[in-house]
Amino acid sequence: MSERFTKSMARNIFLGGGVFSLLLFFSLSYHTLGVLPERDNRHNITAEVALGKKVWEDNNCVGCHTILGEGAYFAPELGNVYTRFGNSTEAIIGFIESRPAEGVPGRRSMPQFNLTREELVGMAEFLKWTSEIDTNDWPPNIEG
Amino acid sequence: MMMKYESQAVAKPYFIAAIALFVGQVLFGLILATQYVVGDFLFPEIPFNVARMVHTNLLIVWLLFGFMGASYFLVPEESERELYSPKLAMILFWTFLTAGVLTILGYLLVPYAGLAAMTGNDIWPTMGREFLEQPTITKIGIVIVVLGFIFNIGMTVLTGRKTVISVVLLTGLVGLALFFLFAFYNPVNLVLDKFFWWWVIHLWVEGVWELIMGAILAFVLIKVTGVDREVIEKWLYVIIAMALITGVIGTGHHYFYIGTPEYWLWLGSIFSALEPIPFFMMALFAFNMVSRRRRDHPNKAAVLWALGTAVLAFLGAGVWGFMHTLAPVNYYTHGSQITSAHGHLAFFGAYALIVITIISYAMPIIRGQVAAPEITQRFEKWSFWLMASGMVTITLALTGAGVLQVWLQRMAEEPMSFMATQESIAFFYWLRLAAGFVFTIGLLVYVASFFVGQKESRSTTVSE
Known part of the structure; x- marks a missing residue:
């Protein structure tokens, strides 16, 4: 210089x-x-949504999934999973509940977390709330 | 050659711990890479999320050990006095190591939800966020260790000769401590949570850590090239100025699609597009200083590590960062394997290599040599090329995976699901795993370099 x-x-x-x-x-x-x-539709944050975020964190979901594009890239994006599952909280609950404890031979599988009904509802409500955040139209399509 | 100040030797355990944890990090990297292609590998004993947490947390901890060791080595020499308290440095070393090892064991031996319950995450929930998975009590421990460390370094800097290098280093370390405090803020609102989470993550790696990296690089370059301090310090100021001017508002490239307003699309794109500049300057700086060198330092390996740092940091942080930083591009690449490609080369090039650079320079001196014996340096050079080519191949493989993933899942007329996409890009994950083994061999050669040639050198080095 x-x-x-x-x-x-x-x-x-x-x-x-x-x-x-x-x-x-x-x-x-x-x-x-x-x-x-x-933009963040915070008026819809209920006690259930708050519990859901706690369950999300206590089970380190972000260690495999992304949420609004952030996290690990091993498992599907969950920011829009509510819409991908046909706007159904029950579909989300059913999916989490039905994971086999021993996994699926040769394939990636979500662990069985043995969540209570209350926790499952909270998780589903949290993901529903997340799907309603204004994210500048991200992700590009339903697949996340 | 002996150390100029006896207390510089406290750096040694820090460097050893850093390397040991680095080996652990890479072993878990191999597990993760295997799980990408053999989905049920180690399931359900070590699920992916646990292995990943160990992989990333070990990275952070070993880099912190490296930064601390670097500071303990270079600050006394810059300040021209002994370290304020070598005893405090050793107490903090054992505290940090114990806390780190216990946390990693907690991850591996207890289901994460159990660890959260055990450590009182209900009282002050901070866990379960990427890179900040540590129990709240561990986070408090990190704060205590870092504050004690900064006190020790700060007292040494402030009561000794103040150089640009030591003041810039101290500024970076204080910034590191300050921004980490946002790890304790975890609002229920996910958007707010993410907004401030980046104040830790981005303002660390694309902000204050660049000050630490610049200071260490400048120190090593002064030592191995003999170029005038005035020249080197001028470069250092300009580099870190550019790092902050581009990187701070550049945080906006994380505020595109997480619920934050549209103006970040512009601000984040423009400023982060300039973020390669400081890294480009760092590469220019390193090569310039080496070509203008006034002495031929016998530690050729340290020069290689320093140049390697500058080049791979520019490629990983600069080029691979730029590749997906413009909002319209990031709209498609956000949260894909492209991010992973960038993360790997950037962390390795900028931060892993700067720590190895200072270790390569300092360790022989701590052991009473000017430079490591010839055979040791040959091991180091081999290790550099193996690790660098391994990591570049990992990056290229993940980039290939990422481009295809984006195409199949997000751009094609009939987009595929995430899992279907993952299966169709498996070839690139196999390639990444193979490159991971090359990298691991390079790392083992690096570890071996510390054990070869010591007998001969002991019989020939009179200064010991």
Whole structure:
């Protein structure tokens, strides 16, 4: 780098650029938090949805699945599973309940988590609520 | 050659732990790669989610061990004084190792829901989120260890000679600690949860970690090239300036499709499209300094690791990141094997290799040598090429899988289901598994490098 470009100029770009970027990011984040209620349908977060998210986390579902595209890529996307399963919470419950404990020979299989009815309902309601978030039309199609 | 300061030796256990955990990480990587092609492998004993959690958490922990070891080695030398408290460094080492090993054993021996119940996840739920799967108590332990570590390093930096390298490193470490605190915020609203989850994940790896990486690279380059500190520090400032200017607003590339407003499509695309710049500069920087070197340092292996870091970080973080960072592209690639391809090469190139670079430079000195014996360096070079070609092949295989996955599942006129798509791209997963074995052999050669040639060197090195 040229001699006329001094170290203190470089330091000022770092400090100025870094602080400016962080302040801009915090301001944008503040704005985003303000408009999120119009998009995340939080008014539909019931006690069941809250329980469902807890069950989702306590069983590390994100260790195989993606939800809104984030997680592991080993098992199907679940952000839109409610619509993929024909807008049916019972279909989701039925699927989770029917996983064989010993798996399927040679194939990927979801573990049997032995969830209670209450937990299953919560999980299904959580996934239903997730499917109603405004995600800028993602995923591209029903397959997720 | 002896160490300039005795307390630099506390880096040694940190480096050993880092390498041991790295081996564990890679073994679980092999399990995962096998499960991709033989779905019931180790089922239900080690389900995929458990193996993946072990794989990613070991990565984070060994990199943290590496960063800590690097700091303990380079900060006394930069500050021109002994470490503030070597004793604290050793206490924190054993605390961190114990917490880390117990957490990994918890993952493997107890069903995750049981671990959540045992560790009181009901009281303060923070578990079950990608990369932040650790029990809340472990997270608190991490905070304590990191704060103690920063106190130790901070006191050394602030009471000694302050250099650009040590101040940038310290800034990065403080940022690491601050942003980790968002791991404790887990709202019921999934969108909010995801929004702040990225404040840990993105602002770590595409933010403050780049400061840590830049500082370590700059330190090694000063040592092995003998180029004037003024020149190197100027580069360092410009690189990390670009990292923050592009990477902070670049967080927006994660805010495309998780419920956040549309303007992030523009902001995230534009700023993250510039994120390759700091990595490109890092590559220019490394090659420039080496070609302008004023001394031929006998540790040729360290130079190779440093150049390898710069190149593979640029490819993995820069090129493979850019490939899917524009919103219209990411609309199709989001959450596909493309993401996985990028993640592998970026983490290996930028962070795994920078840790190995500093280990390669520091370890011989800690052992009382200027550079490792010839045979050791030859092992290291072999290991570099095996691991690098293994990882590049893994990345290409996952990219092939990803392109086909996106096409079959998301773009075709009659889209296939996720599982059907997975079966039709199995060839690429086999290729990835094979490349994984090449990588593992490279890693074993690396481990072996520490055990060869030591006898001869002991009889010839007078300074020991």
